Amino acid sequence: MPAPKDVLAELADILAAVQGCEPETVQLETKLTELGVDSITMVEIGEELGRRFNIYLSDDAIDGFTTVKSAVNAVVHHDGSVARSSAPPVPAKLAPPTRPVPAAEPAPVRSYEPAREGHHVDGEKARVAGRFATWMVIIGAGLGVLLGLGSAAVIGATGLGAANLPPLSVTTTEAPTTTAPTTPAPEETEGEPTQEPTIRVSSTRVSPGERFRLEGAFPELGAGATLQVQVKDPGSDWDDFPVDTKTKGGGTYATEIYTSRTGKREFRLFHEESSKSSPSIAVEIG
Incomplete structure (x- = not known):
């Protein structure tokens, strides 16, 4: 393991490069925070100190850096920590390749010809239905004419006509309009800024x-x-x-x-x- 004075010299050199500290200010009892070292800089100092002495300083070891002496002791009394590998595990057995499933063949399309029997019978039924519909139209039109003439004769005999019918009077009332009362919007007040941490x-x-x-x-x-x-x-x-x-x-x-x-x-x-x-x-x- 390296001597404490060698570690102290290297740490003073690192602090001079990172923080601009004078070497005489780096004493064993000096707090690292007094030299302006924050948590991010602490990590950089720990990593550089480990590289110079070819050791790995764990996160717990760097977390314990409070004074210059604690950083020196972390190197002199190194706990034997080594960096963990982050490579992903290799699977023991590869899965067999899957074979593509063949697509189902489409079913053959069959064409059917309509049967020719009965064509003449269907045509005859259609002609009979057409003649029946024609006669129904003629009979309906005749009944309509007769009913119209009879109604005109009745109206003429009673003396009622379009001119004698009294006019229809329709009174319309306007629906009352109501307006909803408007409520004034509440005034916004600015709250006082809090003084609590x-x-x-x-x-x-x-x-x-x-x-x-x-x-x-x-x-x-x-x-x-x-x-x-x-x-x-x-x-x-x-x-x-x-x-x-x-x-x-x-x-x-x-x-x-x-x-x-x-x-x-x-x-x-x-x-x-x-x-x-x-x-x-x-x-x-x-």
């Missing part, structure tokens, strides 16, 4: 090692306030997560974190000077 998460379910985003606002703090990310596991108290962030205009904040510990974990942002914290939000890891 808020928090949002980009995803409530992530894979181990997958980054997710925490964002929100501490309106009363304004810009430049330091917020500490805290985590709580089932059955335990709130604990500082190795990431903090600073507020911007209006007290807004945003940071990205990741963790390889599986299970349902709660996160929040805490402001130490005012003892105020944001609401907690649960994220399922795994």
Whole structure:
């Protein structure tokens, strides 16, 4: 295993390249967050440190980077972790190819010639039906003429005519029109902006090692306030997560974190000077 002083020298070189730190500021008891290292940069530093010493630093090991000494110890006392392969398993037996089912042959079309017997009988029936219909029309027309003449004679004998019939009087009443009462629309009032801290998460379910985003606002703090990310596991108290962030205009904040510990974990942002914290939000890891 490498000597602690060699690891410290390499870590100081990495921090100088990534964060622009002076080598004399990289001391064993120095917190990495004091050097401006956030969760994303922490991963890059851990990966580069592992490459320089030809070892693999697991997500749990990088999660434990809080001070310079903890990062040095992760290399000196390496736990023997190796990177897992993500290649998909090869099936033991390939499925046999399926043979195409032949299409069913269409049934042969047969043509039938109509029987010629009975043609003469059908024609005779049609002629008889036609003559019967003609006679019915003639008889109906004659009855209509007779009935019309008889009705005219009756009207003439009684003295009733079209001129003597009294006119029909039709009274029309207009339906009353009603107008529905109009209800004035309620006036919109603008609510006062809330001053309580808020928090949002980009995803409530992530894979181990997958980054997710925490964002929100501490309106009363304004810009430049330091917020500490805290985590709580089932059955335990709130604990500082190795990431903090600073507020911007209006007290807004945003940071990205990741963790390889599986299970349902709660996160929040805490402001130490005012003892105020944001609401907690649960994220399922795994």
